[in-house]
Amino acid sequence: MRIIVIGAGKVGYTLAEHLTQEEHDVTVIDKNDDVIERCSGSLDVICIKGNGANAKVLLEAGVEKANIVIASTESDESNMLACLIAKRLGAQYTIARIRDPEFNESQTLLQNELGIDVAINPERATALEISRLLRYPFAGSIESFARGLVEMVEFRAQEKDAIVGIPMKDLASKVPHLPRILYAMVERNNSVIIPDGNFAILPGDKVFVSGDMVTITEFFRFLGRYSQKIRSVMLLGGGRISYYLSRLIVPMGIHVTLFELDSQKARRLSELLPRVDVIYGDGTDQDLLQEQGLSQVDAFVSLSNRDEENLMTALYASRSGVQKTIAKNSRMAYMDVLNDLGLDSVISPQVITSSTILRYVRARENSNGTHIERLYRLIDGNAEAIEFVARKGDPYIGIPLKDLNTRKGSLVSVIVHQGKIIIPFGKDHIEEGDHVIIVSRNLGISDLNEVLYR
Amino acid sequence: MNRKLIVRVLGAILAIEGLAMIPSFLISLYFRDGDTAALGYSILITIAVGAAMYLIPKSDKKSYLRLKEGFIIVALGWILMSAFGAIPYMLSGMFTHFDSAFFESVSGFTTTGASVFEGFENYMHGVVFWRATTHWIGGMGVLVLTLALLPKLTGRTAHLVKAESPGPSLSKLVPKTGQTAKILYRIYILLTLLEFIALLFCGLSPYDAAVHAFATAGTGGFSNYGSSVAAFDSVPVDIVITVFMFMFGINFALYYKFLIGERFKAFWRDEEFRTYFFIAISFTLAITLFNLPYYESFFTSLRYSSFQLSSIISTTGFVTADYSRWPVASQFLIILAMFIGSCAGSTAGGIKVIRVKMLMKLSRRNVLAAGRPKKVDVIRIDKKAVDENIVSQVAQFAVMYIALVLIGGFLISLEGKYDIITNLTASLTCVSNVGPGFGSVGPVDNFVGYGVWGKSVLSLLMLFGRLELLPMFILFTRSAWHKY
Numbered sequence: 001m002r003i004i005v006i007g008a009g010k011v012g013y014t015l016a017e018h019l020t021q022e023e024h025d026v027t028v029i030d031k032n033d034d035v036i037e038r039c040s041g042s043l044d045v046i047c048i049k050g051n052g053a054n055a056k057v058l059l060e061a062g063v064e065k066a067n068i069v070i071a072s073t074e075s076d077e078s079n080m081l082a083c084l085i086a087k088r089l090g091a092q093y094t095i096a097r098i099r100d101p102e103f104n105e106s107q108t109l110l111q112n113e114l115g116i117d118v119a120i121n122p123e124r125a126t127a128l129e130i131s132r133l134l135r136y137p138f139a140g141s142i143e144s145f146a147r148g149l150v151e152m153v154e155f156r157a158q159e160k161d162a163i164v165g166i167p168m169k170d171l172a173s174k175v176p177h178l179p180r181i182l183y184a185m186v187e188r189n190n191s192v193i194i195p196d197g198n199f200a201i202l203p204g205d206k207v208f209v210s211g212d213m214v215t216i217t218e219f220f221r222f223l224g225r226y227s228q229k230i231r232s233v234m235l236l237g238g239g240r241i242s243y244y245l246s247r248l249i250v251p252m253g254i255h256v257t258l259f260e261l262d263s264q265k266a267r268r269l270s271e272l273l274p275r276v277d278v279i280y281g282d283g284t285d286q287d288l289l290q291e292q293g294l295s296q297v298d299a300f301v302s303l304s305n306r307d308e309e310n311l312m313t314a315l316y317a318s319r320s321g322v323q324k325t326i327a328k329n330s331r332m333a334y335m336d337v338l339n340d341l342g343l344d345s346v347i348s349p350q351v352i353t354s355s356t357i358l359r360y361v362r363a364r365e366n367s368n369g370t371h372i373e374r375l376y377r378l379i380d381g382n383a384e385a386i387e388f389v390a391r392k393g394d395p396y397i398g399i400p401l402k403d404l405n406t407r408k409g410s411l412v413s414v415i416v417h418q419g420k421i422i423i424p425f426g427k428d429h430i431e432e433g434d435h436v437i438i439v440s441r442n443l444g445i446s447d448l449n450e451v452l453y454r
Numbered sequence: 455m456n457r458k459l460i461v462r463v464l465g466a467i468l469a470i471e472g473l474a475m476i477p478s479f480l481i482s483l484y485f486r487d488g489d490t491a492a493l494g495y496s497i498l499i500t501i502a503v504g505a506a507m508y509l510i511p512k513s514d515k516k517s518y519l520r521l522k523e524g525f526i527i528v529a530l531g532w533i534l535m536s537a538f539g540a541i542p543y544m545l546s547g548m549f550t551h552f553d554s555a556f557f558e559s560v561s562g563f564t565t566t567g568a569s570v571f572e573g574f575e576n577y578m579h580g581v582v583f584w585r586a587t588t589h590w591i592g593g594m595g596v597l598v599l600t601l602a603l604l605p606k607l608t609g610r611t612a613h614l615v616k617a618e619s620p621g622p623s624l625s626k627l628v629p630k631t632g633q634t635a636k637i638l639y640r641i642y643i644l645l646t647l648l649e650f651i652a653l654l655f656c657g658l659s660p661y662d663a664a665v666h667a668f669a670t671a672g673t674g675g676f677s678n679y680g681s682s683v684a685a686f687d688s689v690p691v692d693i694v695i696t697v698f699m700f701m702f703g704i705n706f707a708l709y710y711k712f713l714i715g716e717r718f719k720a721f722w723r724d725e726e727f728r729t730y731f732f733i734a735i736s737f738t739l740a741i742t743l744f745n746l747p748y749y750e751s752f753f754t755s756l757r758y759s760s761f762q763l764s765s766i767i768s769t770t771g772f773v774t775a776d777y778s779r780w781p782v783a784s785q786f787l788i789i790l791a792m793f794i795g796s797c798a799g800s801t802a803g804g805i806k807v808i809r810v811k812m813l814m815k816l817s818r819r820n821v822l823a824a825g826r827p828k829k830v831d832v833i834r835i836d837k838k839a840v841d842e843n844i845v846s847q848v849a850q851f852a853v854m855y856i857a858l859v860l861i862g863g864f865l866i867s868l869e870g871k872y873d874i875i876t877n878l879t880a881s882l883t884c885v886s887n888v889g890p891g892f893g894s895v896g897p898v899d900n901f902v903g904y905g906v907w908g909k910s911v912l913s914l915l916m917l918f919g920r921l922e923l924l925p926m927f928i929l930f931t932r933s934a935w936h937k938y
Contacts, residue, residue, distance in 0.1 A: 044610075044611065
C-alpha cells in the first residue's frame with residue numbers, strides 16, 4: 001500500500017521502519033532537515049522536507065493516490081489539519097495522533113467533521129496497556145487474538161517452576177494436574193525458538209504461552225505465580241500517562257500513590273484526581289519512596305520523562321520486594337540489555353502507538369485482499385504471531401494436523417472453532433471459518449497455505 | 455568495517471558482470487572470429503570468483519551497511535569490475551599488456567571512450583561488443599543494476615545508490631530503492647531500444663546499430679570503426695545519434711515523470727533541463743557560426759557542429775569532424791562543454807549542469823553580498839531553497855574537480871611526453887569521461903602513446919570522474935580502512 005507518514009519523530013520513525021519491513025511504499029514528510037537526513041539514510045522511503053499540513057507538500061508526496069495518511073507530528077492541531085487536507089485531496093484513510101485530553105471530549109465530532117478515520121492518543125494507549133499488565137501481573141506482555149478469546153502471555157521461567165527442565169513431550173505425564181496450554185515460543189539469548197517435543201524450558205527463558213484467559217490464569221496459579229490481585233500502585237511522574245492510568249485503575253479499586261516533582265503540576269493533578277494520593281517530591285529519592293511505603297505496594301510503575309531514571313527506580317523497587325514493576329523506556333536499543341537485567345515489563349509508548357497504528361494499517365490491508373486477520377510482532381520484531389481465517393476450499397481443511405506438513409520455524413498455536421478454543425494436537429483438524437493462530441520466526445508468512453500443506 | 459558484507463556485495467557485482475558477458479559470447483559464436491574461447495573462459499572466471507565471494511562469507515542478517523562502507527563498496531566495486539572486464543581483452547589477444555587492457559576496460563565502464571586500441575574494421579566481434587556492453591552497464595551504474603536484480607542484498611541500499619549516482623543529491627522515483635533501480639533500468643532499456651531501431655532504419659547493420667546504441671546510451675563513445683561515427687558518413691545517422699546523445703544527458707527522473715503522465719511539462723518545469731537545453735542550443739549555434747568559414751554551407755556546419763557539441767556536452771565522445779582544426783573560439787567552447795557535462799541523474803559525466811547553475815547563483819550572491827552584506831539571500835533551484843550544506847558541497851566539488859584535472863595533467867606530464875595542451879586536455883577528458891581531447895589525444899588520435907604510468911594515472915582519473923570524486927578519495931584516506 002502507499003502510505004504517507006507525516007512527522008518522523010519517535011513514533012513516526014518506528015512506524016515507517018515497520019511499514020517498510022512489511023513492504024509498503026512509504027513517503028515520509030518532516031520539517032526538520034536532520035530528521036529527513038536520518039530517514040533517507042537508514043530507511044527505504046522517499047523523504048520530503050516540508051510541512052505536512054501544506055497541500056503543496058502533500059501533493060508532492062502523492063497524497064491523491066495514498067491509501068493511508070498517518071499524521072504523527074508533535075502538534076495535535078497540525079495532525080488534524082494534515083488529515084483534513086489529505087482527505088480532501090483524495091487520501092483514502094487517515095490516522096492522526098491526537099494527545100491533548102481537551103480534544104478527547106469532542107473526538108467524535110472532530111473525526112466526523114475533519115475526516116480523521118482513526119485518532120490515536122499515545123498516552124492513553126500506553127495507559128491502557130499498563131492497566132492490562134496490572135490486571136495480569138504475572139505477564140510480561142499480553143496480546144489478544146480472535147476478539148479477545150485467545151491471549152498470548154509472556155513470562156520468564158524461574159528455577160523453581162515445575163515445568164523447567166522437562167522435555168515438552170513428557171510434560172503431561174511428569175507434571176500432574178498441569179493445565180493444558182500451548183508453549184508457543186521461547187526466547188533464549190536473544191534468539192527465538194519454536195519448541196518441539198524434545199525442547200525443555202530452562203530458567204531465565206522468556207516463554208510465550210497461549211490459551212484462553214481462564215486456563216492461563218490456572219496455569220500461573222499452578223506455577224505459584226498468581227498471587228493476590230494488585231491493590232496498590234505507585235506511579236513515578238505525573239505526566240499524561242499517569243493521569244490516564246489513574247483514571248483507568250482507580251475505578252478498578254486500586255489505590256494509587258503518585259509522585260510529582262513540580263508543585264504546580266502536583267496540585268493540578270490532585271485537583272483532577274481526588275482519589276489519588278499525590279505526593280509532591282522526587283520519586284527517585286529512595287528515602288521518600290520508603291517513607292510512602294514502597295515495600296508495601298503491589299506494583300510500581302515508573303513513567304517519568306527520563307528513561308534511565310525509570311529503569312533504575314524500577315530496579316530499585318523490584319529489589320525492595322515490589323512484586324510487579326513496569327518501566328517506561330523510549331530507547332529501543334536498550335531493550336536487549338534490559339532483558340539481561342531482569343526487568344520484564346518494559347513498555348515504550350512509541351512502540352505501543354506504532355503497533356496500534358500498524359493494526360489499523362493491517363486491517364485496511366485485510367480489506368484489500370490479504371488473509372491476515374491480525375499480526376503481532378514479538379520479541380523486538382524477531383518473531384510474529386499471525387491470526388488467519390481458514391477459507392473454503394483450502395487444501396488443509398478437514399485433515400488431521402499430524403497428516404500435514406508444517407513449515408519449519410512455524411507452529412499452529414491455537415485453533416478457534418465456533419468460539420471454542422482448541423489447543424491443537426495431532427488428531428485435531430481445521431474447519432472452514434476457523435480462526436487459526438500461527439507463531440513463526442519472522443518468515444513473512446501471508447497465507448495459511450504457506451504454513452500447512454500436504 | 456564489515457568486511458564480510460563488503461566482500462559479499464562485491465561478489466554479487468562480479469557475478470552480474472559475468473552474466474553480462476553472455477550476450478558478447480553469443481555474438482562471438484555467431485561471427486566466429488576467434489574470441490569465443492576467450493569470452494567463454496572470462497565468463498567462467500568472473501562468475502566463479504563472484505559466486506565464491508558472494509556465497510562464502512557468512513555475514514549475519516542484521517549486518518548494518520554504514521555510509522563509509524557504501525562508498526568503499528562502490529569504489530572497490532568499480533576497480534574490481536574494471537579489472538575483470540579486462541580479462542576478455544587479455545585472453546583474446548586484443549592487448550598483450552594488462553595496463554592497456556585495464557585502461558580500455560576502465561574507459562569502457564566509466565563511459566569515457568578513450569581508447570588505446572588501434573582499431574581496424576571487422577575486428578573480433580564478440581570482444582568489441584563486450585567493449586560496448588561495458589559502456590551500457592557503466593552508464594547507469596553497476597550497483598544500480600545489482601540492486602535492480604537483488605533488492606534485498608543489504609539493508610540501507612540508498613547508501614550504495616547515493617555513492618554511485620551522479621549529482622549533488624539522490625532523488626528516488628518511488629519509495630523503495632530496489633524499485634527505483636528497476637524503473638531506471640526499464641527507462642534505460644526502452645531508450646536504448648528506441649535508438650537501436652532508429653539506427654536500423656538509417657541502414658546500419660544490427661551489429662553496428664547495437665554497438666552504437668550501447669555506446670550512446672552509456673554516453674561512452676567506443677565505436678567499432680577507427681574513424682568513429684564518421685565512418686558511416688550519413689546525415690540520418692548523425693541526426694539520430696546527435697538527438698540520442700542529448701537525450702541520454704537528461705536526468706532519467708524526468709523521463710519517469712514524462713511517462714507517468716506529466717508529459718512534456720516534466721521537462722520544462724525542471725530548471726536543470728532548461729539550463730542544459732539552453733547551453734546546448736546556444737553553444738551549438740555559436741560553434742556553427744564560428745565554423746562557417748571552415749565548412750561550405752550553413753547546414754554542413756550545423757550538422758558537424760551540433761553532432762560534436764552534443765557528443766562532448768553529453769560526454770559521449772563520438773567523432774564526425776576533427777574539431778581540433780576548427781577556429782579557436784569553437785575549440786574553447788568544446789573545452790567548456792567538457793567541464794560542464796550534462797544533467798545529474800543521467801549517464802553522462804562532467805561537473806553537471808545543476809552544479810554549474812548553483813555555482814553561478816552562488817557567485818552572483820557573493821558579488822551582491824560584497825555591496826550589501828546584511829542581506830539574507832537564499833539560493834533556489836526549481837523555486838525551492840537549496841540547503842546551504844549542499845551549496846557548500848557543490849562549491850567544494852567544483853574546486854576539487856578543477857584541482858584534480860590540473861594535478862592529473864601534471865602527473866601524466868611526469869612521463870615526459872607531449873605538450874601542455876595534450877596532457878591537460880587528456881586529464882580533463884578522462885575526469886569528465888568524454889573521450890577525445892586536444893593535441894595528440896585529439897578526435898582523430900588516441901591514447902596509445904602514453905606509457906604504463908600515463909595509462910595508470912588516466913585510468914584512475916576516469917574512475918574519480920565517474921564516481922564523482924568522493925568514493926575514490928575516501929579509498930585514499932586512512933580512516934576508510936579502520937575497522938571502526
